[in-house]
Amino acid sequence: MRLRVFEAATGQQALARMREALGPEAIVVATRDTENGVRVTAAVETHDPDLRAMLDPSARNAVVERIGDALRAQAVPPPLSERLLARVRETGLDDPVLALADALGRLGAFATAAEGLPDRLALIGPCGGGKTAAVAKLAAEARLAGARPSVASLDTRRAGGVARLRSLLEPLGVAVERCEDPQQLGGRSVTERPEIVDTGGLNPFSGRELATLATLLSQLGQEPVLVLPAGLDPADSGEIAANFAALGVSRMIVTKLDMARRFGGLLAAVDAGLRPCRASIGPAVGSALLPLSPASLARLLLGGSEAVAETSS
Ligand SMILES: Nc1nc2c(ncn2[C@@H]2O[C@H](COP(=O)(O)OP(=O)(O)OP(=O)(O)O)[C@@H](O)[C@H]2O)c(=O)[nH]1
Ligand SMILES: [Mg+2]
Missing domain, CATH: 3.40.50.300 (P-loop containing nucleotide triphosphate hydrolases)
Incomplete structure (x- = not known):
């Protein structure tokens, strides 16, 4: 829930501003007359992050498992896989591509696209x-x-x-x-x-x-x-x-x-x-x-x- 205040000469104008800024889902929490007109306090629902899902330790395991399965399927030598997976566990990145890219970046040097090949x-x-x-x-x-x-x-x-x-x-x-x-x-x-x-x-x-x-x-x-x-x-x-x-x-x-x-x-x-x-x-x-x-x-x-x-x- 996020609160915002809108002031206008009339209540109708304040409500119009509110809808323009917050959309049709905004609700009025309070109205008050002021020296210059009307002051409307409005609220709009924000989507709270799913903290439980974010902190769930098994979510990280799922990334490690997905990468582990891929490395096995790719016939990566087990000791090398283990080193890559240790890094994936260490960083705890949630995105498999980012997590594996990070681990690969540690494995060896890659030439940047701009650097390319010698001339x-x-x-x-x-x-x-x-x-x-x-x-x-x-x-x-x-x-x-x-x-x-x-x-x-x-x-x-x-x-x-x-x-x-x-x-x-x-x-x-x-x-x-x-x-x-x-x-x-x-x-x-x-x-x-x-x-x-x-x-x-x-x-x-x-x-x-x-x-x-x-x-x-x-x-x-x-x-x-x-x-x-x-x-x-x-x-x-x-x-x-x-x-x-x-x-x-x-x-x-x-x-x-x-x-x-x-x-x-x-x-x-x-x-x-x-x-x-x-x-x-x-x-x-x-x-x-x-x-x-x-x-x-x-x-x-x-x-x-x-x-x-x-x-x-
Ligand atoms: N499918 C596929 N074929 C390739 C690729 N690169 C080369 N080839 C083919 O592989 C064969 C050997 O390629 P070459 O370029 O002659 O290999 P080379 O290293 O020069 O061979 P040598 O000079 O005999 O040592 C040829 O038929 C190429 O057309 C590729 O990336 N994919
Ligand atoms: Mg040749």
Whole structure:
């Protein structure tokens, strides 16, 4: 109940003002004649908060349970789930998306949408992970923004590696420079930005191939960015991400979200120290790489595959 006072020359005018301000549900509590006319005290019902429901401890448990169920369904490794749930319990936020987003924000660093990706980058990662498609998407995005990207490829060991990227970028009028090694790549004078480099795929569990990558990274002027599919087994994904983190890689583009039904692998990679910068949903060059934030990841985890379908349409 809230009280308000209205004064006017006549009672009718005071009542009209009251209705205008408080609506038809207002009721008159008292009227009094004054020197200038009439003074009406009116009341309007306010909806009191349901304190009992707000203080009910089981309401908080319901949020924890909902998030716990989602993390299980997403095949998030149990120790990682427990850490996320401990944070959800600690903050006591009532909204599942906000509560999970907060916990994810604590789990690892996320690049902000504005920060995005470096403007000189080399995409690296497991065979078939989506590096070449991501290079093409980044180049297309730059063209759309009116920039003239520089694109080069170090994927020369395999027949057709460079040709595929060329075929993807030809319609955009973007040339692809073939570079046999990092010396040739570094020897060019490139002023265009962004500068995007494609590389050949590797076996992320092979010590020999990781050692070759480490040598390559020590010779690159561009920041290496891991390209990792979202639907990998969580233990594999965490191990792959940890191997790349050990080589000094800190950012990743997550691909093939549309081909994943569980995102525990993505979370395991974030937990291993890789910052998710962008997400690829579908192979088409025209489908943009979307930013990934703790909130969007929380929605993805709570909404599952339906959320991906929504985002991609
Ligand atoms: N559904 C889906 N397919 C994708 C996505 N990104 C890439 N692909 C497809 O996955 C396949 C492999 O992608 P590439 O871009 O060639 O992967 P890569 O990492 O360059 O592969 P290598 O150079 O052989 O190591 C291709 O058929 C792509 O069209 C994605 O986000 N969703
Ligand atoms: Mg490739």
